[in-house]
Every structure is written in C-alpha cells, then in structure tokens.
Amino acid sequence: MSELVPGGNTPLPEGVLTFRVPGPFDVSALVTDDTGKVRGDGDFVFYNQPAAPGVRLAGERLTVDPRRLRPGASRVTLVVSPADPATPLGRLPSPTVRVTASDGRALARFTPPRTERETVLLLAELYRRGAAWKLRALGQGYADGLAGIARDFGVDVTEDTAPPAGVPGMSGAHGPGAAATRVSAPTGRPGSGTASGPRGGSPGTPGGGPDPDGFLGPVNAARAAAGSPPVRLDARLTSAARAHAGAMAAQCLLAAQGPDGVSVHQRVLAAGYAYLTVGEHLVSGPRTPHEFVEYCLSAEGSRRTLCDPVHEHAGLACVADPRTGDLYWTALWATPFSPAGLDGWRREVVALTNTERARAGLAPLTAEATLTTAAQAHSADMVARDFYAHTSPEGGQPWDRAAAAGCTLGAIGENIACGQRSPTEVVQGWMDSPGHRANILKPDFTHIGIGLAGGSSAGMYWTQLFGG
Numbered sequence: 001m002s003e004l005v006p007g008g009n010t011p012l013p014e015g016v017l018t019f020r021v022p023g024p025f026d027v028s029a030l031v032t033d034d035t036g037k038v039r040g041d042g043d044f045v046f047y048n049q050p051a052a053p054g055v056r057l058a059g060e061r062l063t064v065d066p067r068r069l070r071p072g073a074s075r076v077t078l079v080v081s082p083a084d085p086a087t088p089l090g091r092l093p094s095p096t097v098r099v100t101a102s103d104g105r106a107l108a109r110f111t112p113p114r115t116e117r118e119t120v121l122l123l124a125e126l127y128r129r130g131a132a133w134k135l136r137a138l139g140q141g142y143a144d145g146l147a148g149i150a151r152d153f154g155v156d157v158t159e160d161t162a163p164p165a166g167v168p169g170m171s172g173a174h175g176p177g178a179a180a181t182r183v184s185a186p187t188g189r190p191g192s193g194t195a196s197g198p199r200g201g202s203p204g205t206p207g208g209g210p211d212p213d214g215f216l217g218p219v220n221a222a223r224a225a226a227g228s229p230p231v232r233l234d235a236r237l238t239s240a241a242r243a244h245a246g247a248m249a250a251q252c253l254l255a256a257q258g259p260d261g262v263s264v265h266q267r268v269l270a271a272g273y274a275y276l277t278v279g280e281h282l283v284s285g286p287r288t289p290h291e292f293v294e295y296c297l298s299a300e301g302s303r304r305t306l307c308d309p310v311h312e313h314a315g316l317a318c319v320a321d322p323r324t325g326d327l328y329w330t331a332l333w334a335t336p337f338s339p340a341g342l343d344g345w346r347r348e349v350v351a352l353t354n355t356e357r358a359r360a361g362l363a364p365l366t367a368e369a370t371l372t373t374a375a376q377a378h379s380a381d382m383v384a385r386d387f388y389a390h391t392s393p394e395g396g397q398p399w400d401r402a403a404a405a406g407c408t409l410g411a412i413g414e415n416i417a418c419g420q421r422s423p424t425e426v427v428q429g430w431m432d433s434p435g436h437r438a439n440i441l442k443p444d445f446t447h448i449g450i451g452l453a454g455g456s457s458a459g460m461y462w463t464q465l466f467g468g
Contacts, residue, residue: 078126241316
C-alpha cells in the first residue's frame with residue numbers, strides 16, 4: 001500500500017475502486033474532462049445527488065468505475081467537508097482517504113496536513129494518463145465550502161443570500177505556501193464569480209503586466225512589518241508568472257497546472273530560474289496590484305508566503321480572460337538555487353531527523369557522501385522525468401542507486417516526498433506518516449544522505465536515503 005504525501009501519485013489497477021473517508025465528514029466528487037470543468041450539474045456527486053455514470057456515493061464510501069464514466073471524463077476529484085457545516089475543518093481530525101481495489105486489496109492511503117480556516121478540501125484526484133489511471137494526493141483547502149469549489153469547477157451555483165461585506169463572493173484555495181482564490185463582483189448575481197469593473201486605477205500595463213511600483217511598495221512594507229527583508233523583481237519570474245496567468249485565463253480556471261499540462265513550477269524552471277524554494281499566489285478578481293496585495297495579506301497562509309524571510313525575488317503578472325474580462329493573477333516568490341543553500345538545507349534535514357531520533361532515544365545519523373550522491377540523483381531524476389516513486393522507470397530501487405554511487409552499507413531505506421517547501425515541512429510530513437516515521441526511527445540505520453530538487457509538476461522533490 002502506498003502512503004502518499006501532498007502531490008504524490010501512484011498507479012491504479014483496472015476495475016472498480018473504493019474511496020473511504022471515515023469520520024465526521026461529507027464526501028462528494030466532481031467528474032471533469034481535460035479542461036478541469038464539469039459538463040453539467042450532473043457531474044457533481046454529493047449527498048443530494050449520490051450517483052453519476054461510473055460514480056456512486058454511499059455514506060463515507062465513494063466507488064468509481066473508470067470504464068463507466070461518461071464520455072470524455074478524464075478526472076474524478078474527491079472532496080470532503082464537515083458533516084456539521086458549522087464546524088470548521090480545523091476543529092476536526094485530518095480526514096484520511098483509504099483506497100481499495102475491487103478485490104479488497106489496500107492500494108493507497110493519504111492524510112493531508114491540518115487545515116486552518118478552510119471549510120472543504122480537495123482531498124485527492126483520480127486521473128487518466130494515457131490508457132492507465134493514477135491517483136494523486138491533493139490536500140487543497142477552500143474557505144467557502146462546496147459552493148466555491150463547485151463554481152471553480154464550472155457548476156452553476158446560485159446562493160440564497162449575499163456574500164458577507166468586505167470580501168464579496170470570496171472563495172479561497174490554499175495549498176502549502178500558496179493561495180488560489182476567485183473573488184467575485186460586489187454587485188450582480190451572488191456566486192457568479194464575475195469580476196467587477198475597474199475601481200480606481202488601471203489593471204496593468206498594455207502587455208498585461210502590472211505596474212511594478214504599485215506592487216513592490218505594499219509588498220515590501222508588509223515584509224518589513226513582519227521583520228523580513230525586501231524582495232526584488234526578477235524578469236525570469238515575471239516571465240513565468242505571465243505564462244501561467246495566460247494559461248489560467250485561457251481555460252478560465254485557477255490551477256497550478258495549465259491546459260498544456262505544464263505546472264507553475266515547471267514554468268519557473270523553463271524561464272531559466274533555478275530555485276531552492278518557490279511559493280505562489282494564484283488569484284482571480286482584484287483589479288490593481290494594490291488590491292491583489294491586500295487580498296494576499298488577508299489570510300494567514302497566504303500572508304506567510306508573501307512575508308517568508310527566505311524569499312529574495314518576486315515576479316507578478318495578470319492576464320484578462322477576453323470572454324469575461326476576469327483578471328487572472330500569478331505572483332511568484334523564490335529563493336535562488338546555490339550550492340551553499342542546497343548544503344544548508346541538507347544539513348537542516350539531517351539535524352531535524354536527528355532531533356526526532358534523539359526524542360526516541362536513538363543515536364544520531366551521520367551524513368554520508370555516497371548516500372547523498374544517490375539521494376540527490378534520485379530527486380533530480382524525478383524532476384527531470386516528472387515521476388514520483390521509489391522505483392525508477394527502468395526498475396531501479398533505492399539499494400541499486402546507493403550501490404551505483406559506491407555505497408557499501410548493507411541495509412538501505414528511503415523516504416521521498418514532493419511539494420513541501422522547507423526542511424521543517426518535509427520532516428514533519430514524514431514523521432506524520434507511519435511508514436516514513438519507521439525509517440527515520442529505525443535503530444539499525446547509522447548514516448543518511450539527503451537530496452532535493454525543484455522544477456517538476458509538484459514543485460520540490462525530496463529524497464532521504466538511509467544506510468546501516
């Protein structure tokens with residue numbers, strides 16, 4: 001059985017699949033095609049509409065038969081929300097999805113990090129890659145319930161009451177270090193998701209890029225208030241941001257991946273910016289850079305990304321959807337790659353790992369050169385070929401990679417992760433997973449190597465290679 005982390009994926013066998021989310025949660029699902037949009041309200045499966053072609057909901061269990069999905073369907077997104085709408089997810093245990101095959105065999109399990117203000121989660125997605133189907137762990141939260149998710153997936157939602165004053169029509173999707181949010185107009189039909197007209201100031205330059213003076217001023221003022229150094233605009237990040245904002249506008253959808261299958265992280269690397277870490281804000285609705293920054297400061301998660309002291313550079317762009325006039329914004333915040341920065345993060349992962357071992361009364365692990373070489377090569381390979389697995393496409397295993405690097409240690413173990421943005425975040429994620437935790441706390445291991453590389457579909461890819 002695969003223990004997944006956010007952004008991780010695993011192949012799935014043919015036949016009917018069962019997704020079970022026990023606990024005080026409501027389960028629902030959205031059936032979409034390659035555009036990420038539903039074809040109609042019938043593609044939204046929830047407690048009042050518990051079935052669609054190939055998908056059936058019964059309490060905490062959702063069954064999916066990929067062969068019987070409607071024509072053109074290529075993705076089924078699993079959504080969870082509190083069974084009691086008045087209870088935020090932050091007051092409940094993190095939901096865990098367990099996936100089983102038609103023969104009852106356990107295939108995968110995923111528990112996302114704890115949420116803050118979010119009221120609904122995109123927990124996981126079943127998606128088609130060629131003729132096969134795969135499962136990807138998501139853990140992306142929304143702040144305004146099922147209505148916000150439904151609107152972003154193209155379901156027509158009409159709300160009975162107007163949105164609260166101050167943040168009209170706001171819906172938010174927050175992943176680790178990211179915010180993807182649609183803000184609708186303060187006037188018009190509630191829940192329409194349509195941006196209002198300009199409210200004092202141009203939305204940007206004729207090329208679709210905002211005025212830098214209107215962006216860096218409030219950004220660096222907020223960073224100074226948080227005790228963080230100022231950021232500088234970087235042309236490569238701006239180029240990547242413009243490409244991604246254009247991709248979102250083209251499909252009228254806030255998403256970390258465009259209709260071309262290219263992720264925002266891949267666009268950063270393609271623009272020539274090698275990074276140690278990168279964060280992003282993906283937003284639709286604000287009309288000026290100042291409004292954009294104000295929104296990014298309105299929630300704790302997105303404020304942390306904007307004010308993170310490790311970031312040195314930024315890029316911002318917005319592109320209008322020519323059909324609706326909605327503006328799609330992408331802001332990128334990054335720390336450039338350097339050998340010294342890479343070594344520093346490796347040392348930090350080792351130190352955090354040894355702190356956990358010390359708490360368990362175990363001896364510390366010693367960094368070892370051949371394990372480090374093998375771990376770094378595996379992270380770089382996962383980025384270069386856009387896969388996420390212990391087994392390489394040719395069938396290579398962790399012990400094969402260690403031996404090829406010259407390691408002579410007898411016992412070999414490996415943890416991998418993707419999507420985490422710091423050593424603290426990745427080690428905590430491993431410790432929260434029983435299988436990964438067992439490797440970290442295995443008494444027989446005496447040495448360790450760390451690898452990390454960024455730029456593929458899920459951002460940063462981490463490898464922790466143990467030997468003893």
